[in-house]
Amino acid sequence: MKSVHVLLVEDNEGDVFLTTEALEDSKFVGEISIARDGQEALDYVFKTNGFEDRNTPDLILLDVNLPKKSGHEVLEELKAHPIHKRIPVIMLTTSSSRRDIDRCYENHANCYITKPVEVNDFLEAISSIEQFWMNIASLPCG
Numbered sequence: 001m002k003s004v005h006v007l008l009v010e011d012n013e014g015d016v017f018l019t020t021e022a023l024e025d026s027k028f029v030g031e032i033s034i035a036r037d038g039q040e041a042l043d044y045v046f047k048t049n050g051f052e053d054r055n056t057p058d059l060i061l062l063d064v065n066l067p068k069k070s071g072h073e074v075l076e077e078l079k080a081h082p083i084h085k086r087i088p089v090i091m092l093t094t095s096s097s098r099r100d101i102d103r104c105y106e107n108h109a110n111c112y113i114t115k116p117v118e119v120n121d122f123l124e125a126i127s128s129i130e131q132f133w134m135n136i137a138s139l140p141c142g
Contacts (some may be wrong), residue, residue, distance in 0.1 A: 004134045007057035009041040009074065010092075011066055018119065019061065019092075022126035030134070033057065038069025042077055045084055057087060059140050061129070062109075064093040064100050067098040072103055079108040086140040090129060 006023065010016050020032055027124050033054065035041035043049040045056065061079070064071040071091060079085045088110040093100070096114045113129070116122045133139070 004058045005033065006030060006032045006036050007035060007041065007044060007060045009035045009038070009060060009062045009066065009071065011036050011063065015063075016044070018122055022123045024133040025123075025131055026127050026130045028076070029133075030058075031055070035117055036067075038071065038074045040073050041066075044071065045087070046079060046081075048097065056084075060087055060089045061092045061134055062089050064091060064095045064104070071098075072107065075104060075107045075109055086131065088137075088139060090133065092125075098117075 008019055010019065016036075017035055021036075023032060024043045028100060033044065035044050039051065041060070041062070045060075046052055048057075062071045062074060066074070069099070071093065075089055078087065078089060085108070089108075091100075091104045091109045091112040092115060093113075094115050095101075101112050105132055114124060
């Protein structure tokens with residue numbers, strides 16, 4: 001099984017906990033990094049403001065509703081960059097708004113998942129992400 005570096009961009013501590021636990025309980029092999037707002041996510045990926053020594057993630061799980069910079073703004077900036085636009089971005093959010101969904105796909109999100117409300121359904125969604133994106137799909141090389 002290949003090692004994958006996931007950047008989870010999430011400001012809700014409960015969702016951070018559930019997501020990391022679900023990945024760790026699965027067969028996930030790799031590194032999980034956390035950014036708690038949109039600006040921190042961009043600093044992490046672009047290696048600025050104290051994140052210069054961080055590894056570039058192979059996959060990003062991105063919330064839409066974030067402090068400082070929204071997930072929409074983060075997605076737009078990542079997908080406008082010639083190198084970082086290749087990183088698959090999965091929108092993982094509570095928003096089921098058609099506007100949010102359409103805007104994310106217009107800005108080249110690779111997938112849009114509305115977070116299930118029930119804990120078991122949420123854990124199953126994370127397991128499905130892990131199964132598809134880390135075991136079936138071929139990710140671009142850093």
